[in-house]
Amino acid sequence: MNLNTSQMLEDPLANVRSAAAAMLLNRRPNYSLEQPFYNDDRIYQLDIQEIFEKEWIFAGMTCEIPNKGNFITLNIGDNPIVIVRGAEGVVHAFFNVCRHRGSRLCVTEKGKVAKLVCPYHKWTYELDGRLIFAGSDMGEQFDLNAHSLKPVNVKVAGGYIFICLAEQAPEFEAFTEALKHYLEPYDTENLKVAVQSDIVEDANWKLVIENNRECYHCNGSHPELLNSLQQFDDTDDPLATPEYKALVARKQQDWDDMRVPYALQYFGKRNRMTRTPLLEGVVSMTMDGKPACQKLMGRITSPDMGSLRILHLPNSWNHWQGDHTIVFRVLPLGPQKTLVTTKWLVHKDAVEGVDYDPENMRKVWDATNDQDRVLAEENQRGINSIAYQPGPYSETFEFGVIDFINWYSDRIIENTGHKPA
Known part of the structure; x- marks a missing residue:
């Protein structure tokens, strides 16, 4: 799958999207997927972009952040995420990325803080993501309000915390x-x-x-x-x-x-x-x-x-x-x-x-x-062997696997914009 420079700048996975969608649209029903879906780095990157960056992902439990200032972190692909309990018990989620030069803010899996402080240059954010301190060296015209943390969609239900990195999250x-x-x-x-x-x-x-x-x-x-x-x-x-x-x-x-x-x-x-x-x-x-x-x-x-x-x-x-x-x-x-x-x-x-x-x-x-x-x-x-080819699932024993693979295929096809005719 060779990509020219303009394609790489516009969408480095353009050819991969088309090839993956074509394989899924033409796959044999109730059979496992073609080999690249299990071992190819380009398909992995596609999974991150079209599944893990667009769908609702289970992140953690509310009981892990019981009090104001408690936080947990995780990574969705190359995206570090921080989830923090703010004022009045509200759960917030943000990209764990400082708006100054991009350093991670919270570097441990969990903890408790009064504010979110970047360890690099001490830019400081309120628990709701607002930048409240950037020092005196940014100039008088610097706008704190324009540099809040980038939010992540978050839903809390039954003690579960779900996040979605997409700008427009799907119905849930x-x-x-x-x-x-x-x-x-x-x-x-x-x-x-x-x-x-x-x-x-x-x-x-x-x-x-x-x-x-x-x-x-x-x-x-x-x-x-x-x-x-x-x-x-x-x-x-x-x-x-x-x-x-x-x-x-x-x-x-x-x-x-x-x-x-x-x-x-x-x-x-x-x-x-x-x-x-x-x-x-x-x-x-x-x-x-x-x-x-x-x-x-x-x-x-x-x-x-x-x-x-x-x-x-x-x-x-x-x-x-x-x-x-x-x-x-x-x-x-x-x-x-x-x-x-x-x-x-x-x-x-x-x-x-x-x-x-x-x-x-x-x-x-x-x-x-x-x-x-x-x-x-x-x-x-x-x-990984050259001998592998998709094999049949048992409709009696493996109906749950069939449902998962059908769901995955549908999401990749739809999220890449390659809906069947």
């Missing part, structure tokens, strides 16, 4: 309103991160998501997880057994009595949520199936809440139980490198060593995450 209200409803019982502002893990996987981000969207591999790969997890989360699943359907009916009666939502909801192919039981007699994703935390969340009165599963493409899946919550965030680092962050949340008043043991709490998903890392990395190594 239906999902966020449902999220507030489903997470009301958990009082998400009054949680805390009990423990966190960060894993860098040597695999394309789409392979990480594909692996998550099916349990075809679970029996052979996840003994710890299958101590608690049902391999299906919907009675309409073609593999759902009569025993599972009967268990669902019994549990849904209990959840009705507790006034907690459970119905399966889809929001296109991108987002979904549903509450489903864990295995009979199991109340938590632990090695013995017993609660990992003795202090329950919000107004929950029983640890036997199954798992409220929440999917948000392109970068998050989640399990909300009665005693603790597990949230996952996926961020691409390169064409064959992905950061997977897992956070275990508990009631903010739960005491480590008394109400919960972090090692016990994280054991199942530490094992599962590492197993998934190996699977994704081996998948990547095979895809």
